[in-house]
Amino acid sequence: AGAIGGVVAGQPNGGGGGTSLRYSGLCGLRASASGQYVQDGTPAAEADYIARFYVRPAVDTGTQTIFRVAEGAPDGANTMVYRVQYNRGTQQFEVVNSASVVATIGAPSSAPNAKWYNVTLTWHRTGGTLDVSVQGNASPTPNATASLSGFASSSGTNGPDFAQLGWVGTTGGAGSIEVDAFESRRSTAIPGLCRGDANNTGGALNIFDNVVVINEINAVSLASGQPDCTEDGSVNIFDRVCVVNLINTPVPAGQTCHL
DSSP states (O other): OEEESOOEEEOSSOOSTTOOOOSSSSOEEEEOSTTEEEEEOOOOSOSEEEEEEEEEEEESSSEEEEEEEEEOTTTSSSEEEEEEEEETTTTEEEEEETTOOEEEESSTTSSOTTSOEEEEEEEETTTTEEEEEEEETTOSSOSEEEEEOOOOOSSSSOOOOEEEEEEEEESSOOEEEEEEEEEEESSSOOOOOOTTOTTOOSSOOOHHHHHHHHHHHTTSOOOSSOOOTTOSSOOSHHHHHHHHHHHTSOOOTTOSSOO
C-alpha cells in the first residue's frame, strides 16, 4: 500500500498533535483533508472482491468519499468500479457505481457522525452485484445492509486493480476521517473484530479485558486489541462499563464474540 497526500499514522485514542485514533491494535490512520488516503495495488482483475474496513467519519458537512475501487490500465485506465461515501447531512453511508448512481445504505441517521463503523463489501463480477453491510456505534446488529445491482466493471469481464481508503474525495466539509483494520479477500467472508476484546484473544470477553481497558484509561499501557467498546473514538470509563456489560451478556447466536 502507498500513502497519498499526507495521511497520518499514530496512536493512541487521542486527538491533538497529529495523533490518529485507532479501532484495534496500536495504530490507526487519520486523513484531515480530501486527497489523503492509502492505496492498495494488490487486486488483480478479481472475479470477486471482498473488502472490510473500519471508519470513523468526523466531519461537519458535505459528502466524503472514503473507499474507491477502480480498474487500472490496460483494463480501464482508472475507471471506477464503485465507491463508498459518507453523507454528513443525512448521516448515512452511500455507494456509487460507475454510472454515478447513488444507493443509500440504511435510513437517514442510521450512522451518526464521529462513531466507528465496520463496512464490509462483497463485489461479484458476474452480474455486477455488490453486497454491503454497515455495523457500528456499539450496535449488536448491522445498522444497515443492502444487496445492489448495476456494479459491473467497464467491460463486464475486468475486475478491480486497486483500492483507495481514507479521505479520497469530497463535496465539501472539514474535520477528519479515521480508518483502520482494512482487509481484502477473493473468496471467503471476512469476520468482524470482537468489540471490547481489549487483550486481543479473539475469544469470549473476561475480566482480563476489563483490566486492559483500565490500564489504558490510566495510561499504564495501550491495549493490543479493541478497547473502544462504545466505538466513539476515545477510551474512558464508559468503555470499562461497556466491557463489563458484554462479559455478562450472551454472545449472539452464530457469532463467536460481540461484534
